Amino acid sequence: MSDPARVQTLRFERVKLASFRNIQSAQLAPSPRLNLIWGDNGQGKTSILEALYAVATTRSFRTDKLAQAVRSGELQARVSATVSEGEFIRELGLKQGLRAREVSLDGKRPKTLVSYAVRTPVVVFHPRDLELVTGAASERRRLLDRLILYADPQGAEAARRYGEAVKERQRLLDTRGVGAAELGDFERVAAEHGARFARARFEASERLLPELLAAFGSVTPAGLELSARYLPGGSQNPEEFQGQLRARRPEDCRRGRASFGPQKDELGLDVDGRPARSDASQGQQRLLSLSLKLAELRCIEGTRRAHPVLLLDDVSSELDAHRTESVLALLQASLGQIFVTTTRPELFAGSVFAASDRADFRVENGVVQRL
Numbered sequence: 479m480s481d482p483a484r485v486q487t488l489r490f491e492r493v494k495l496a497s498f499r500n501i502q503s504a505q506l507a508p509s510p511r512l513n514l515i516w517g518d519n520g521q522g523k524t525s526i527l528e529a530l531y532a533v534a535t536t537r538s539f540r541t542d543k544l545a546q547a548v549r550s551g552e553l554q555a556r557v558s559a560t561v562s563e564g565e566f567i568r569e570l571g572l573k574q575g576l577r578a579r580e581v582s583l584d585g586k587r588p589k590t591l592v593s594y595a596v597r598t599p600v601v602v603f604h605p606r607d608l609e610l611v612t613g614a615a616s617e618r619r620r621l622l623d624r625l626i627l628y629a630d631p632q633g634a635e636a637a638r639r640y641g642e643a644v645k646e647r648q649r650l651l652d653t654r655g656v657g658a659a660e661l662g663d664f665e666r667v668a669a670e671h672g673a674r675f676a677r678a679r680f681e682a683s684e685r686l687l688p689e690l691l692a693a694f695g696s697v698t699p700a701g702l703e704l705s706a707r708y709l710p711g712g713s714q715n716p717e718e719f720q721g722q723l724r725a726r727r728p729e730d731c732r733r734g735r736a737s738f739g740p741q742k743d744e745l746g747l748d749v750d751g752r753p754a755r756s757d758a759s760q761g762q763q764r765l766l767s768l769s770l771k772l773a774e775l776r777c778i779e780g781t782r783r784a785h786p787v788l789l790l791d792d793v794s795s796e797l798d799a800h801r802t803e804s805v806l807a808l809l810q811a812s813l814g815q816i817f818v819t820t821t822r823p824e825l826f827a828g829s830v831f832a833a834s835d836r837a838d839f840r841v842e843n844g845v846v847q848r849l
């Protein structure tokens with residue numbers, strides 16, 4: 479019998495791609511630990527990570543439109559994967575057409591896409607993740623929402639319903655003004671789900687922040703101080719929430735959007751007492767974005783009781799001494815399966831992983847070859 483408290487290892491055992499971006503067809507039997515995918519720019523490295531991410535989560539990390547991944551001239555991209563979690567084996571399948579998407583779990587259609595996605599936790603880190611620190615607050619809210627998916631499915635459902643109700647309220651405000659009779663009904667529903675969603679966001683931040691401080695401490699030189707806090711844009715109290723919506727009708731009507739609610743949440747990040755977004759050095763911003771990802775991984779590990787698969791895209795693109803160190807720290811800290819793409823495999827020559835724990839793949843013009 480397996481110990482239910484144990485953190486399971488999750489891994490891709492076999493992966494098959496067809497007509498995915500520039501890859502006509504490929505089959506991989508990855509290593510349980512480190513997989514190094516190397517090749518020159520534009521050969522298909524990121525596409526492999528994207529395919530792994532897509533079959534696990536039904537989404538892409540580089541576009542909102544997964545249909546763009548369908549190989550030019552083809553009608554459907556396909557990814558299938560055998561994934562093991564401890565002693566359990568699952569078959570995942572994704573078929574992405576030019577319009578429709580179809581996923582299967584052990585040959586059957588899952589009840590919901592969310593129930594499908596949380597089964598195979600994957601954390602991806604790519605160069606654009608710097609925006610977690612330098613970009614709009616929505617980037618940081620999305621991180622919290624990924625944690626909510628795993629830890630609090632009802633909170634995620636509340637978020638969806640809140641979004642719908644707020645949209646309806648705004649439509650009424652825009653078309654009929656602050657006196658529309660049904661406004662009160664939509665505000666009551668929005669407040670109920672909004673308060674529940676606000677609680678989910680608060681709880682996600684409570685889990686994330688300690689992990690973030692620990693991660694930042696482990697990848698930065700001593701003496702650099704991070705202060706991080708959750709700044710709520712709404713309220714966890716439905717009455718207060720509803721009162722605010724009501725009071726803000728004129729303002730929201732003028733602005734064309736709701737000025738109160740979790741869509742205004744922010745994660746405040748200060749390095750050495752100054753806002754990281756505008757004032758931290760680029761090196762510090764990189765380490766902070768990496769720390770946010772490490773913290774995300776730890777949080778999902780804790781709630782999901784499985785080591786997520788880690789996908790690191792293009793870690794070598796701007797590798798300086800700092801970044802090499804932090805990437806190695808990240809690799810060592812993650813106990814699960816790892817996929818790394820790089821144009822510079824020589825940087826991994828002295829890797830902490832034994833040869834038996836590592837597989838190298840070479841990608842050239844969409845053709846994947848195990849070395």
Ligand SMILES: Nc1ncnc2c1ncn2[C@@H]1O[C@H](COP(=O)(O)OP(=O)(O)O)[C@@H](O)[C@H]1O
Nearest residue numbers: 499500519520521522523524525547548549550
């Ligand atoms: N839908 C598609 N069909 C065919 N080729 C594509 C499609 N989308 C992108 N590509 C091409 O796939 C190639 C590989 O991209 P990518 O995986 O990002 O390369 P790498 O990460 O190795 O730099 C690029 O040259 C790109 O132009």
Ligand SMILES: [Mg+2]
Nearest residue numbers: 523524525792
């Ligand atoms: Mg790439």
